[in-house]
Amino acid sequence: MQKIQKSDAEWKAQLSDLAYKVTRKHGTERAFTHENFPKTxxxxxxxxxxTPVFDQAHKFDSGTGWPSFYQPIAAENVGESQDNGFFMRRTEVHCNACDAHLGHVFPDGPKPTGLRYCINGVALEFEPKDEPPA
Structure with a gap:
């Protein structure tokens, strides 16, 4: 995967203030503050x-206030690293193309993976799939 690199000023110009704080500075949006994405x-x-990171088919309602998925769309698109901030040990999830912080993954999700990718909604853009004509 080709890495996307931009200066801090370029990221600030491209992203909203909150998206910049979350994706570039490893912040977290408050729970239940982001719009609920469509169920289509x-x-x-x-x-x-x-970069495509998650599919609607893998989304579930975790009750946490953040979009949650049980797996990424493709393993090579999403990376993981250890996050030891705030006196906790967590696994951070980031975009492998641009290193944007997306959220964290926890081992308390549903089958088939048992994982819960807890993702900041502001780090995502939803693209609906075209439905074939009936």
Whole structure:
């Protein structure tokens, strides 16, 4: 995967203030503050670079206030690293193309993976899938 690199000023110009804080400075949006994404088929893309990171078919209601998925759309599109901030040990999830912080993954999700990718809604853009004509 080709890495996307931009200066801090370029990221600030491209992203909203909150999206910049979350994706570039490893922030977190408050729970239940982001719009609820549609339940129609579609793909969630990284707000920073457009890389597809999650599929609507893998989304579930975790009750946490953040969009939650049980797996990424493709393993090579989403990376993980250890996050030891705030006196906790968590696994951070980021976009492999532009290194945008997306959220965290926890081992308390549903089958088939048992994982819960807890993602900041502001880090995602939803792209609906075209439905074939009936």
């Amino acid at each position: 088929p579609g793909v969630y893309r990284c707000v920073g670079c457009g």
